[in-house]
Amino acid sequence: MSDLIYDSGLSIQELLDRGFELPIHFAAVGSNGSVVAGTYRPLDDASGLDCRITAQTGDADGLTAPVNIMFVDRRGESAVVVVRRLSRQLRENAPAAWPIQ
Numbered sequence: 797m798s799d800l801i802y803d804s805g806l807s808i809q810e811l812l813d814r815g816f817e818l819p820i821h822f823a824a825v826g827s828n829g830s831v832v833a834g835t836y837r838p839l840d841d842a843s844g845l846d847c848r849i850t851a852q853t854g855d856a857d858g859l860t861a862p863v864n865i866m867f868v869d870r871r872g873e874s875a876v877v878v879v880r881r882l883s884r885q886l887r888e889n890a891p892a893a894w895p896i897q
Contacts, residue, residue: 816869830854
C-alpha cells in the first residue's frame with residue numbers, strides 16, 4: 797500500500813479565506829479507526845501557524861484513506877474534508893490543489 801500525503805496547509809488557508817477564525821481545531825479519523833486531533837494557532841510572531849497535536853491513537857500504518865477531517869473554528873463554524881486515495885491515472889492528472897467541498 798502506497799503512502800498518501802495530505803497538505804493540511806491548503807485546507808487551512810481555504811478555511812481562513814472563507815472566514816474561519818483562529819484557533820482552528822481538527823479531528824481526523826481514518827477508515828481503520830486511527831484518530832489524530834489538534835489545534836492550529838498563530839505563531840507568536842504572526843509569521844505562520846503552529847499545529848499542536850492533542851490526541852492521537854492508532855496503528856503504525858497511521859490513518860488509512862478515506863480520512864474524514866472535521867475542522868472547527870473559535871466561533872463553532874465547521875467544515876469537513878474527506879481525503880480519498882486516487883487511482884494512479886487520476887492522481888497524475890489531478891490539479892495541484894483540490895477545493896474543499
